[in-house]
Amino acid sequence: MTNPAAPGSAIARSRRESVLRVTLPVLTLAGGALIWELIVRLNAIPAYVLPAPSLVAATLVSDWTILWSSLLVTLATTFQGLALAFAGGVGLALLFNRSRLVEYSLYPYAVILQVTPVVAIAPLLLVYLPQHAAVLACAWIVAFFPVLANTTLGLNSVDRNLVDLFRLYGATRGQILFALKLPAALPYVLGGLRIAGGLALIGAVVAEIAAGSAGAGSGLAYRIAEAGYRLNIPRMFAALLLLSVTGIVIFVLLSALARVLLRRWHESELEPGG
Amino acid sequence: MQPANPAVALRGIGKVFESGVVALDALDLTAGSREFVSVLGPSGCGKSTALRIMAGLTPPTAGNVIWAEGAAPTRRIGFVFQEPTLMPWASVAANVRLPLKLAGMSATDAAPAVGAALARVGLADMAGAYPRELSGGMKMRASIARALVTRPQVLLMDEPFAALDEITRFRLNNDLLSVWQAMAGTVVFVTHSVFESVFLSSRIVVMTPRPGRVYDEIAIEEPYPRDDAFRTSAAYAGYCRRVSGILHAAMAAERVP
Numbered sequence: 001m002t003n004p005a006a007p008g009s010a011i012a013r014s015r016r017e018s019v020l021r022v023t024l025p026v027l028t029l030a031g032g033a034l035i036w037e038l039i040v041r042l043n044a045i046p047a048y049v050l051p052a053p054s055l056v057a058a059t060l061v062s063d064w065t066i067l068w069s070s071l072l073v074t075l076a077t078t079f080q081g082l083a084l085a086f087a088g089g090v091g092l093a094l095l096f097n098r099s100r101l102v103e104y105s106l107y108p109y110a111v112i113l114q115v116t117p118v119v120a121i122a123p124l125l126l127v128y129l130p131q132h133a134a135v136l137a138c139a140w141i142v143a144f145f146p147v148l149a150n151t152t153l154g155l156n157s158v159d160r161n162l163v164d165l166f167r168l169y170g171a172t173r174g175q176i177l178f179a180l181k182l183p184a185a186l187p188y189v190l191g192g193l194r195i196a197g198g199l200a201l202i203g204a205v206v207a208e209i210a211a212g213s214a215g216a217g218s219g220l221a222y223r224i225a226e227a228g229y230r231l232n233i234p235r236m237f238a239a240l241l242l243l244s245v246t247g248i249v250i251f252v253l254l255s256a257l258a259r260v261l262l263r264r265w266h267e268s269e270l271e272p273g274g
Numbered sequence: 275m276q277p278a279n280p281a282v283a284l285r286g287i288g289k290v291f292e293s294g295v296v297a298l299d300a301l302d303l304t305a306g307s308r309e310f311v312s313v314l315g316p317s318g319c320g321k322s323t324a325l326r327i328m329a330g331l332t333p334p335t336a337g338n339v340i341w342a343e344g345a346a347p348t349r350r351i352g353f354v355f356q357e358p359t360l361m362p363w364a365s366v367a368a369n370v371r372l373p374l375k376l377a378g379m380s381a382t383d384a385a386p387a388v389g390a391a392l393a394r395v396g397l398a399d400m401a402g403a404y405p406r407e408l409s410g411g412m413k414m415r416a417s418i419a420r421a422l423v424t425r426p427q428v429l430l431m432d433e434p435f436a437a438l439d440e441i442t443r444f445r446l447n448n449d450l451l452s453v454w455q456a457m458a459g460t461v462v463f464v465t466h467s468v469f470e471s472v473f474l475s476s477r478i479v480v481m482t483p484r485p486g487r488v489y490d491e492i493a494i495e496e497p498y499p500r501d502d503a504f505r506t507s508a509a510y511a512g513y514c515r516r517v518s519g520i521l522h523a524a525m526a527a528e529r530v531p
């Protein structure tokens with residue numbers, strides 16, 4: 001209001017800001033890789049101790065067939081684990097919301113499952129379950145709790161007056177659930193899912209590593225363990241790189257999902273200045 | 275001063291909360307057909323609780339709610355909360371449609387009623403907007419449109435304009451009177467504002483502090499439609515003085531140690 005030119009320059013500033021937010025991390029990465037490359041070359045460090053980034057990239061290309069098929073296995077496990085975590089977390093939260101007795105009976109065990117390190121559970125699961133089921137169970141165990149906790153919070157945060165309004169107009173329990181509680185909890189569910197996506201990957205990787213030490217498996221983390229035994233360090237790095245990229249892609253996808261679903265109405269996804 | 279043709283009545287209503295607090299004690303309150311009744315009282319006197327009991331949202335611990343023509347109807351009352359209480363994920367039209375949707379009506383069938391209710395409160399061109407895109411006054415208009423969409427015979431309003439600025443409140447007060455005259459029904463309006471109650475009401479019921487009972491009531495015998503000229507009239511000032519006097523007496527009378 002004080003300066004008529006302000007809106008235009010503010011847009012220009014925010015555009016410059018968003019360009020910086022992309023270019024700066026990319027430059028940091030390039031600079032880091034360059035320094036790494038120089039250190040390896042100048043000191044003639046052997047590849048089995050520390051491979052240069054260029055060698056890691058070359059390995060990524062040359063080993064692509066085996067890495068890609070392993071990545072697909074890990075991705076399948078991660079998304080199955082995430083889907084089960086979503087279904088289990090939301091389902092259990094709805095059950096808790098419906099019955100306090102169920103909540104009191106089960107909630108402590110959900111917490112125990114969450115706080116017990118999955119690394120310690122994985123070998124046991126591998127003893128009792130077929131390998132794929134055990135890996136999936138690990139991904140589920142670490143991923144379902146954030147969904148459960150966030151959905152519970154969301155269902156309990158429903159505007160009391162809106163609940164009264166629904167009752168006033170004679171809403172059925174189903175109408176209250178689908179037209180009120182679930183939409184109100186949606187931002188919380190999506191927040192939980194965003195955390196769960198990364199955790200499902202971690203759970204899958206932990207279980208694959210555990211399975212790998214038993215000499216069986218086919219996922220990307222198993223490739224890391226296997227390459228480690230063979231001192232194939234460049235492939236370890238290449239597989240690690242793929243895992244990181246996978247984690248980033250999952251996070252970006254789930255964030256985009258939240259943005260699409262919440263853009264019109266929720267504070268967390270409003271356009272800046274909008 | 276009982277209305278000849280009651281639309282809804284509270285008879286000997288008492289309410290004791292689980293905490294042991296006595297909110298209401300033997301409250302008798304009648305709202306006549308086509309009457310605009312304000313319930314005026316200090317904060318915490320139980321006037322909101324009385325309104326919730328009337329709406330069936332809170333069960334009373336004693337007494338009865340008596341509706342004209344028998345049992346309490348769900349679709350013949352509209353309720354407006356102190357906050358706009360809109361669903362943030364739904365458009366203004368979808369919010370206003372809610373009572374009809376809950377009654378099982380399709381969006382197509384509900385469209386004419388939704389359009390009419392929005393036009394009634396001056397929001398016809400905001401149907402597709404989301405609540406966060408509206409000002410405080412517009413949100414409250416949407417909330418009133420939602421209460422009107424079922425064509426209620428009784429509109430219950432719980433301090434609906436308390437959070438609005440004075441300019442917006444004056445405009446909404448003016449518009450509420452034309453809404454009331456168009457709906458040809460009853461409004462029960464809970465407020466703690468003497469000025470608002472005098473401007474709007476055909477009758478004001480003044481409550482005592484907790485436990486709330488009716489202390490006194492006064493008819494505002496000024497013709498409708500009332501407009502901004504009424505706000506500056508000597509008659510308005512006189513009524514405000516009298517109602518303030520009753521309110522002060524009510525607060526002093528029940529100061530039980």
